[in-house]
Amino acid sequence: MTKTEFICAIGKELNIINTGDWKVYPPVIQQDKCKKCGICLMYCPTKSVKIIDGKFFIKLDYCKGCGVCVHECPAKAIEFVKGEQL
Amino acid sequence: MSNIRVLDGNHAAAIGAILAKPEIVAAYPITPQTPLVQHFSQYVADGVMDSTIIEPESEHSAMSVLTGASLAGARTFTATSSQGLALMYEPYFRVSTMRLPIVMNIVNREMISPQSVWGGPQDSLTIRDAGWIQIYVEDNQEILDMTIQAFKIAENKDVLLPINICYDGFYLSHMTEGVEVPMQEEVNSFLPKYIPTHVKLDPLTPMAVDPLTPGNYLQYYRELHMQAMDNAKRVIKEVNDEFAEKFGRNHFGLVEPYRMDDAEYVLVTLGSLTGSARVAVDLAREKGIKAGLIKIRALRPFPKDEVIELLKGRKAIGVIDRNISFGWHTGIVYQEIKSAISSLEAVPTVPFIGGLGGEDLTTELMVEALDKVMAVGESNQIENAAHWLINQKGR
């Protein structure tokens, strides 16, 4: 039996699941094509799109590689980088 | 200081609960519990009672509302009967395993079919293993006193379990008798405010309640639950003693012995039927027969040690059950007693079943039961099949 500090089923510390491991290829935003419309950020199910210094980036830690951003980007600025299989 | 009022069982329960000041009350009306809900509504409407009353659309929701409220930190109260309890089973089991000290009176009523609205503890006994504390009471004073004590037992930090105060429908719920009602200040000093520390849904202290839990953790929680049940035995007695000292009424904690000192022939009872069994014991004593009885008050946790201590060395034992364990052909309390005393040298025991569906268990029937116990004790024959107690007078 695994003991916890609790007397009934509760959880306090945040559970971290490395869903970044799920992806086959990483999606990457090509900054020269990016129109900064923010659609990728709005539609990313894992909230992996970040804005740094006004530019959009995909943080790959928890990105599962679903491809929604690639499919939805109106500027076709996001591509799976196939050479970089993880 | 207290005052005597003339109350039916439901009214006594309502007043007991009101004195305990539950913050959230949610109950769905069902015969024979309905007047209890009506009393609450009226007391709130009259400004006498400062509880938030929620009128849920079912018993399932009644228990669910209380689950949420208790998780948020509220002291909570509800009541139900039979089919309502059955509908409530899903959240009922959950409340105990979440260790929420909810107090629920069960106004015991037969389970259908056939259609019946009358008294009998088949409803709550059937779900005795759902992790709640269950205490069965005999009269209206005990209803009121135990409804107050229930909160103190349930909320004890060594217990933290929900509790049922069970009383027979109609026999107690609709019986009117004199009841001593304690003063609010006295109850306040007996019963401190409930402050949960083990589980709480509050944005200031975020936590997950019931994450997906693998078996190795679940078993650990079950072990703690079992320990809490053991602790409850001690706490029920302590709360009883404190109550007795403060209010002058002793209800004997887990088991009440009656004329047991030198008793050879013993009846074991539960709930309101105890009264006529007491009379039968007195009548036997007048004839020089060493009769006695024990009233099981706490069915969960089951007072195994106390029962062994009280029943060892007796000549014969009869257990009166107003309920059935189908497939065992006895009542449920009988099985509990038999299990408890299995370590004792074999003593003849007789299972009795009667009083189902609101049939009276008259004094005459209790005399009949005691006669049977004596006969079995003398012949030293162990009976396995239940002896039915049939009330001819009512037919």
Place this chain on the structure above:
Amino acid sequence: MKEIRIHGRGGQGAVTTSEIIVYAAVMDGKFGACFPYFGFEKKGGPVSAFVRIDERKIREKNQVYNPNCIMVIDPTLLGSVDVFVGAKEDSILVINAKSIDDIKIPPNITKVAYIDANKASMEIFGKLLPNTIVLGAFVKATDWVSFDKVSEKTREVWGPKNIAALEFGYNNVTIVEINGGKGDDKN
């Protein structure tokens, strides 16, 4: 222990009457317990209620099968309900009736208190509310509970007008001994 069985019709206050008797007994310093017959009470249908009064705590939680006193609030019940069943030896009958000449009273009943509560009710209330009048007759005939406490509770639950009815019943009941006995003395 005194056991009472009350017969009435749904809506006539038989159950409340039983509660008033228990209230009075408890406030007199005795013990009392009552409950209605566990059926579905329908307005106009026959109902009964059971009362026990004793000097010691009442333990039996059953119907009253062998009453020391039978109270009949509505005389028309005699045609449909065996109100006398199980009457104890030397028991008392308290009945709403003009006379008892036509009533077949069993030998176990040796004292009868009767009053024309219907007529009195029409005079007091202008409608048929015989229960408090019969209750007054009961108090007088049995002397098991105090008039003061019965009166106190009656006022609380039914209002002051009923006190006149209660008093009327108490003061005008006709009490007779029949079947050669003195009702309830042996019990």
Place this chain on the structure above:
Amino acid sequence: MTIAEKMFSLEDMVGPGITACLGCNVELSMRTALQVMGPNTILAIPPGCMGGVQSVGWADKTGMKIPVFFPLLDNTASMLTGIKKYYERIGRDVNVVAFAGDGASMDAGFQALSGAAERGDNIIYICYDNEGYMNTGFQRSSSTSLGSWTTTTPVGTEGKGKKSNKKDMPMIMAMHDIPYMATASPAYMPDLIRKLEKAKTIKSGLVYIHIYNSCATGWGYESDRSIEIARKGVQSRFMPIYEVENGKFKLNVDVKNPIPLKDYLSSMKKYKHVSEEQISEIQEYVDKKWENLKIMCNSMG
């Protein structure tokens, strides 16, 4: 600030990794909803997809930065009522929110939800409607649409998918006379966010938000098309986006030139067997619903 910038500025209340399927529309909707709800929120996630992906937590760890719990499948609204009533009693304003699937809302949990709506309990109830019991492998729910394949409405020599139409839950909830009812789609994100923000401001009763969520795994399409399918659902008038505030109906996405229903249906496997006859039957249903909704918007707008 653009919507994207605004969303980026709001903290994600859900643990960084939850085990939702690739391209899950519901994960997107949940994360977005909780960003808008913010930290002063207590969340209920009944059994269903989002309960199954460790969003409540695992063992003795939590899946959220806010208090979160598993209600039963059928008591979400009632449990939230108990929580909300207690916080109202002690004078604390807390968002008490359900994020529940169509099974927990429209089937087993419907009674509790209807009861809470009728009582006027001030909870925010978000239903993510992916038209079936997806967590357990896509069994039919009352929200499954006519003709849809599910594991319990299979296609065979006799079976042609689900035999009855989708239950019109948004309209049913609107008819409870709650202060605010809205439908939404993750494909129409600014509209969804506005509705969630609106929900937070309502204090007079129950708020019901119905999010149409497509499901890559259950419905059978590539995960990258998740938003595309959701958008087609709206553009075919299959999933009308509207709101009802204090009895006033308003169509938020007026689809003037709908795409053919066939385009929507044929884009996923659950309809791959569907016949022309069935399509016209579904079309009839969709047209009728749309027409009724337009009437409501015109007469009760």
